[in-house]
Amino acid sequence: LQAKKRADYLPPAFTINDVKMDVQLHPTCTRVTSEYQVERMGNHGHALTLDGDNLTLREVCIDGQPYTDYEQTDSSLVICNVADDFSLKLVTEIDPEHNQALEGLYLSAGTYCTQCEAEGFRRITYYLDRPDVLARFEVTLHGDKQHYPTLLANGNPIARGDHDDGTHWVTWQDPHPKPAYLFALVAGDFDLLEDSYTTTSGKPVKLELYVDKGKRDQGVFALESLKRAMKWDEDTFGLEYDLDIYMIVAVDFFNMGAMENKGLNIFNSKFVLADQDSATDEDFFNVESVIAHEYFHNWTGNRVTCRDWFQLSLKEGLTVFRDQQFSADMTSPLSNRIKHVRVMREHQFAEDASAMSHPIRPEEVIEMNNFYTVTVYDKGAEVIRMFHTLLGPEKFREGMDEYFRRHDGQAVTCDDFVAAMQSVTDLNLGHFALWYSQSGTPVIEVTTSYDPQTRRMDITFSQHTAPTADQKDKASLFMPVAFDCIDSAGNHYTDDDGQVRDGMFILDTAAKTLHFSDVPEPLIPVVLGNFSAPAKVENSLSAEQLLAVFQYANDTFNRWDALQSLYDWCIHQYELENQAAVDATIWQGLEQVITRESHNHELLGECLVIPSFETLCQSRQLVEVAALNTARSQFCRDFAQRLHGPLETLFKTLETGPYQYTQTAINARRCRNVVLNHLACAGDADKLLNQQFEQADNMTDSLGALKAAQGHSPSVFESLMSRFEQRWNHDPLVLDKWFGLHATTERTDILSQLSLLQQHPRFAKGNPNRVRAVIGSFAFFNTAGFHAPDGSGYQFVTDYLLKLDAVNPQVAARIVTPLTQWHNFAPDYQLLMKAQLERIANHKGLSGDLYEKVSKSLA
Ligand code: B3K
Ligand code: ZN
Numbered sequence: 001l002q003a004k005k006r007a008d009y010l011p012p013a014f015t016i017n018d019v020k021m022d023v024q025l026h027p028t029c030t031r032v033t034s035e036y037q038v039e040r041m042g043n044h045g046h047a048l049t050l051d052g053d054n055l056t057l058r059e060v061c062i063d064g065q066p067y068t069d070y071e072q073t074d075s076s077l078v079i080c081n082v083a084d085d086f087s088l089k090l091v092t093e094i095d096p097e098h099n100q101a102l103e104g105l106y107l108s109a110g111t112y113c114t115q116c117e118a119e120g121f122r123r124i125t126y127y128l129d130r131p132d133v134l135a136r137f138e139v140t141l142h143g144d145k146q147h148y149p150t151l152l153a154n155g156n157p158i159a160r161g162d163h164d165d166g167t168h169w170v171t172w173q174d175p176h177p178k179p180a181y182l183f184a185l186v187a188g189d190f191d192l193l194e195d196s197y198t199t200t201s202g203k204p205v206k207l208e209l210y211v212d213k214g215k216r217d218q219g220v221f222a223l224e225s226l227k228r229a230m231k232w233d234e235d236t237f238g239l240e241y242d243l244d245i246y247m248i249v250a251v252d253f254f255n256m257g258a259m260e261n262k263g264l265n266i267f268n269s270k271f272v273l274a275d276q277d278s279a280t281d282e283d284f285f286n287v288e289s290v291i292a293h294e295y296f297h298n299w300t301g302n303r304v305t306c307r308d309w310f311q312l313s314l315k316e317g318l319t320v321f322r323d324q325q326f327s328a329d330m331t332s333p334l335s336n337r338i339k340h341v342r343v344m345r346e347h348q349f350a351e352d353a354s355a356m357s358h359p360i361r362p363e364e365v366i367e368m369n370n371f372y373t374v375t376v377y378d379k380g381a382e383v384i385r386m387f388h389t390l391l392g393p394e395k396f397r398e399g400m401d402e403y404f405r406r407h408d409g410q411a412v413t414c415d416d417f418v419a420a421m422q423s424v425t426d427l428n429l430g431h432f433a434l435w436y437s438q439s440g441t442p443v444i445e446v447t448t449s450y451d452p453q454t455r456r457m458d459i460t461f462s463q464h465t466a467p468t469a470d471q472k473d474k475a476s477l478f479m480p481v482a483f484d485c486i487d488s489a490g491n492h493y494t495d496d497d498g499q500v501r502d503g504m505f506i507l508d509t510a511a512k513t514l515h516f517s518d519v520p521e522p523l524i525p526v527v528l529g530n531f532s533a534p535a536k537v538e539n540s541l542s543a544e545q546l547l548a549v550f551q552y553a554n555d556t557f558n559r560w561d562a563l564q565s566l567y568d569w570c571i572h573q574y575e576l577e578n579q580a581a582v583d584a585t586i587w588q589g590l591e592q593v594i595t596r597e598s599h600n601h602e603l604l605g606e607c608l609v610i611p612s613f614e615t616l617c618q619s620r621q622l623v624e625v626a627a628l629n630t631a632r633s634q635f636c637r638d639f640a641q642r643l644h645g646p647l648e649t650l651f652k653t654l655e656t657g658p659y660q661y662t663q664t665a666i667n668a669r670r671c672r673n674v675v676l677n678h679l680a681c682a683g684d685a686d687k688l689l690n691q692q693f694e695q696a697d698n699m700t701d702s703l704g705a706l707k708a709a710q711g712h713s714p715s716v717f718e719s720l721m722s723r724f725e726q727r728w729n730h731d732p733l734v735l736d737k738w739f740g741l742h743a744t745t746e747r748t749d750i751l752s753q754l755s756l757l758q759q760h761p762r763f764a765k766g767n768p769n770r771v772r773a774v775i776g777s778f779a780f781f782n783t784a785g786f787h788a789p790d791g792s793g794y795q796f797v798t799d800y801l802l803k804l805d806a807v808n809p810q811v812a813a814r815i816v817t818p819l820t821q822w823h824n825f826a827p828d829y830q831l832l833m834k835a836q837l838e839r840i841a842n843h844k845g846l847s848g849d850l851y852e853k854v855s856k857s858l859a
Contacts, residue, residue, distance in 0.1 A: 005364050006361070014041055018036070021034045025187055028096075029094075038086055047080045048082050049079075050076060051076060055093070063087055076126075102253055104116070112186060112187040114184050134179055136173075139173075153186075156244055182261050182302055199240040205244060208245065215273055238401070246295075250267045251267070257271050272287060279699055280699045296319050307413050310361055310362055312368075335670075341531045344531070353441065354823060358375055367852050414436050432478040460512070479533040480533055483525070486523065492554070499514055524548055524549060529558045530557045546565055550593060556603065568615075570635055574632075601670070647678050647679060658697060692704065693706070703737060706741055744782045780815075780818055791832035805847050816850060822837070840854045841854050
């Protein structure tokens, strides 16, 4: 398998301007007739090479005449001796029912649907399946009227009718030229929610949301979210919707979250269906943010698309940034920022330190589906956020306007985006653009020196990016560093040379020093407010200083972060068996945090969360899993016991009353469930757990009780889990929470538990949501089970992946991720993990997806 390189990009030799498709739906033999207007690009004599995968070719015609001068390979159809302009007609047959990879056209529990990004259209018909070929599509679908009363494709319906044999047909026309990855079709029998939206310029848009029969009420929140997103994009970026109709279809079998097909989004039902009983606050949040994300793609992705797949972050980083800003405006900036920083620290930093390390614009790809990563998406969004920070909101908006002015209707590159931003600012973005090509996580080291005689203080920031698997040499990055400086009494200081402006300075060299004079005592540097750059900070502050940062820093994110660092330091003392270092002043300090902030449920709800095992791994090397996990648990227990009084008092003030979905109520529920977990950890909370489960009138609190019981009260956990199962047996999305809880429970017989879960009547190995809930949760989040010292966890996951790979390589390649991150673990673990990776590498018939990730991590 050969990697493609970014540097090898060539423009297409031909383009296709118009596509007419006729699709006769049939479970095992769907017949696709496509007619293309093809045009030669430039002066050359090459044949026309179309991409195809798993297709049965039945007919080739050129300009209406049967044509035989062509060759077929496994992955292409080469048509020789063609004119400069011609029409090409192809008839192919495909088998949706046996398409378990869920790429191309497939059946999701009886509903026909498609997934074409990145390279799935070639599984429907032969085509120039690359994002820089943009064509107008007209699509006619034929299907059984009784089973598939709804027939959908992109754009507007322009004609429909019945055939004599009980089938019917609908023709859809999409006026906007688009790359094939945005093509979609759906056929099924749904409940429909209808609404409408009028854009600022007065254009009416029909909104249609299609869900499984009987689920109409669970679609209401998604539809409301869509309208909020449409309004927000008009208000914030002046961007209006551009078709007469916007459709969203929820399906059960889906490899990812959702897909932004032009005018016809297809969603994993997990990100559409939500109501008070069955969805947590987090589920509601996710529905709103994914609905918005896909909607925002209409401009950032669809109107302006990517020239080639190496540019994926052009649309994904930008759209994630846009959805994050939207969510912050709809809910709360602080908890949003913390949520996204957790993703960076838990997952992106880990990816950047692994063999899969790649820049947000990758250089080499074997299987494109492997690059829909936290790096391209989330680090990509952090890079866009830095533009926003550096330029300020007004200039950023100007830059966006210019980007659309220049590139509407085009397929462009990340460089084009940077150039549009550059055109509105005097700041030289040349150096900044290194973020697109350099991988790895930069570390900012903060060192201080204080001279009591002269009362002068220097604070030096040095940056360093360690070599990564894909790239040895690293240069200094251009980083906006939000900065504040306090003394132990909370006074704020400014630097002598005024390098810090509006609370920020630029670190663009290997090191920079800030000077302070007339300083009464050593100052405390407060660095990277609001996570102003995707970097790690090494700032050796003492426990007292961290508590002072919490008390006095201007930036709330810094305050939260100070406690995270404090917990990390404490857990490290436990690892060193030096518990005594976590002394009375620290416990008192933490007690004051709780009592002083007891009214601030949002801040406290986040501050009382102890860093996850995954986050802790990122500030350690060659992690001794069992030792770290034990140290973390011991610290959690001491935390819960030492602070039991104030936690209990706080808990009592957090009576949340009847369910409401408002930010205040969400914050209170969040805080309450975080505290409940500590109370359960302290022991003796069985009554409380039962009570909360009993009385909960919403899923957040039911699940909060289950999670708190999970690690701390096995018998309560068992009994509540079986009641939960009985109540929710009919609802697969809710049952996924139950599967996930079982799979993440740390117990010695976890592997037999996992086998039982797989035999559960509701488990379906062809459904990615089920597989992720059981196997994915175990591999990603069951620390003790996955990293069992005898290697049994690794082996279990590997056994499963080898079977899954034959069916759904995309999902298999995602779940293998934790194994590929072996570098960060102690040698004994490394050996066991690598042994399983070797097994995968030697497996016959391995997919390109798994091959790419596994071979890289063994190289
Ligand atoms: N663009 C899609 C992701 C497609 C993934 C293909 N393996 C969803 C999104 O980012 O909005
Ligand atoms: Zn996206």
